[in-house]
Amino acid sequence: MALAAVHDVRLHYQRREGAGGLPVVLVHGLAANLAFWYLTVVPALPPDLPVVLYDLRGHGRSEMPRTQYTTADMAEDLHALLGHLAIDRAHLVGHSFGGSVALHLAVLHPDEVASLVLADARVAALQPWPRDVSRLAQLPDLAGAAPLSPRAPARRPRPDRGRRRWRQLLDQTTARRDIAQEAGLTRERIASLGTESLLIYGSRSHCLPSCDGLGATLGRSRTVLVPDAGHFHPVERPVLFAREVQAFVRGVG
Helix, strand or coil: CCCECCEEEEEECCCCCCCCCCCCCCCCCCCCCCHHCCCHHHHHHHCCEEEEEEEEEECCCCCCCCCCCCCCHHHHHHHHHHHCCCCCEEEEEEHHHHHHHHHHHHCCHHHEEEEEEEECCCCCCCCCCCCCCCCCCCHHHCCCCCCCCCCCCCCCCCHHHHHHHHHHHHHHCHHHHHHHCCCCCCHHHHHCCCCEEEEEEEECCCCCCHHHHHHHHCCCCCEEEECCCCHHHHHCHHHHHHHHHHHHHHHHC
């Protein structure tokens, strides 16, 4: 298990080397962990494409500090992780809250972000979060995913672990308050971005207000709506999602 001591937290991460261009960094959403991608999307990506997965602070096997759970805090975590891995520039792919983390990194450290794929990202400045964020834990726990090694035996997911950890995060940290904050990720700062972006949302997603807002605000973006799909389309249709990501990052100038 790889842990990086960065910012003020130890983050669990996995890395797949490859010669197929800049790394693709995948950022999961709330109540999930890196296995959200590992078990679904990563197997559908080209094997030569370098990939980095990690658990957000307070999620998966990363540490759970008492405070600092805004998108700004987690963007700085990711900035420090990229530095730890000696990655100067990467493509970022973020789902849901993870999309806001990726977007915030692009605002704070634009030179590090070659492109953005925002998959059903929910952005507080464009679509306020509900008062009770505890209801956002809808995914089964995937914490039992195997590391990114073909020799490693697969582990069975443990559905209850993620739910317990999510409850602990809400009850014992400032996450419940922090998650809903804009934390400086304003509409004006989003509009200032020149990063090429792909907005990919489910046609039945509850996050379409964020999609519409991003499409109207980001100057260099295009939108893909996945037909008859909801918020979790990356794991429901991973081959389609991986194909869109691959085509997009290969085409970024």
